Amino acid sequence: xxxxxxxxxxxxxxxxxxxxxxxxxxxxxxxxxxxxxxxxxxxxxxxxxxxxxxxxxxxxxxxxxxxxxxxxxxxxxxxxxxxxxxxxxxxxxxxxxxxxxxxxxxxxxxxxxxxxxxxxxxxxxxxxxxxxxxxxxxxxxxxxxxxxxxxxxxxxxxxxxxxxxxxxxxxxx
Numbered sequence: 001x002x003x004x005x006x007x008x009x010x011x012x013x014x015x016x017x018x019x020x021x022x023x024x025x026x027x028x029x030x031x032x033x034x035x036x037x038x039x040x041x042x043x044x045x046x047x048x049x050x051x052x053x054x055x056x057x058x059x060x061x062x063x064x065x066x067x068x069x070x071x072x073x074x075x076x077x078x079x080x081x082x083x084x085x086x087x088x089x090x091x092x093x094x095x096x097x098x099x100x101x102x103x104x105x106x107x108x109x110x111x112x113x114x115x116x117x118x119x120x121x122x123x124x125x126x127x128x129x130x131x132x133x134x135x136x137x138x139x140x141x142x143x144x145x146x147x148x149x150x151x152x153x154x155x156x157x158x159x160x161x162x163x164x165x166x167x168x169x170x171x172x173x
Contacts, residue, residue, distance in 0.1 A: 008039060010093065010100035013069035014046065017092040020076035021048045026090075029119070031112045035097045035104045043096035043104075045112050049120045050080060051087035057126045058087040059154075059167050060142075064094050068132030074160030083171050089120050094135070110141045117145040128170040130154045130163060 007015075021028045026048040033043040051058070059082070063069050072090055082088045094113065097104025121127065127149050129138050139151050154170065157163035 008037065008100060009066050010037060010043070010096065011039070011041075013066055013073075013099070014044065014093065014096075016073050017046060017063075017069055017076075020073045021046075021090075024048075024076045024079065026050055026076070029116075031115065033096045033104060033108060035102050037097075037100040037102050043093075043100055043102065045094060045096055045109070046092040047089060047116050047120070048092075049087060049089040051082040052085065053087070053120065054123045055082075055085055055087035055121075056123060057085065057171070058082075058089060058121055058124045059128045059130055059170055060089045060091065060121065060138075061130045061163065061167070062091045062094055062132060062135075062138065064131075064133045064135050065099050069093070071132045071157060071160050071163055075163055077160075080164075080167075082167075086171055087120065087124070088167065089116065091116065113138065113141055114145050117142060121146065124149050126150050126152075128152045128154050128167075130166055131156050132163065 028046045028048045030044040030046050063072050093099045095109040
């Protein structure tokens with residue numbers, strides 16, 4: 001399948017993330033943003049997870065833009081397996097409107113992050129948040145959804161190797 005060379009960075013990154021998830025045999029969940037991209041097409045926050053839904057320990061890896069997306073794709077190129085009883089959740093384009101250069105609803109990313117927590121992390125008691133780019137602290141949003149969890153924000157990962165090492169360290173691998 002050939003794609004136009006003028007494909008936006010957001011569209012290219014999304015397509016690459018979904019393809020990497022498919023290659024890694026991970027299903028993705030897409031959350032539709034109410035805004036449209038500059039190209040008039042829909043925008044989505046995409047998530048993928050591995051490990052049991054009732055895990056007590058988890059890492060939430062969050063990409064906001066192109067560099068974070070590239071790290072997610074690189075992480076997926078070799079198998080990601082949390083230890084037994086742990087969960088790994090990958091969030092691509094936390095705010096797809098911002099990623100695509102469109103005007104969006106500033107409350108939307110937090111609302112969708114809450115939905116993701118409800119779906120994938122509701123039993124977690126120890127959560128590490130691994131940001132892949134600069135952005136607002138997600139801990140306050142997560143704490144409202146997981147009031148009994150110990151939430152740790154890890155240092156921003158500059159590349160897939162450091163992200164993989166940080167994830168492994170949190171899981172004690």
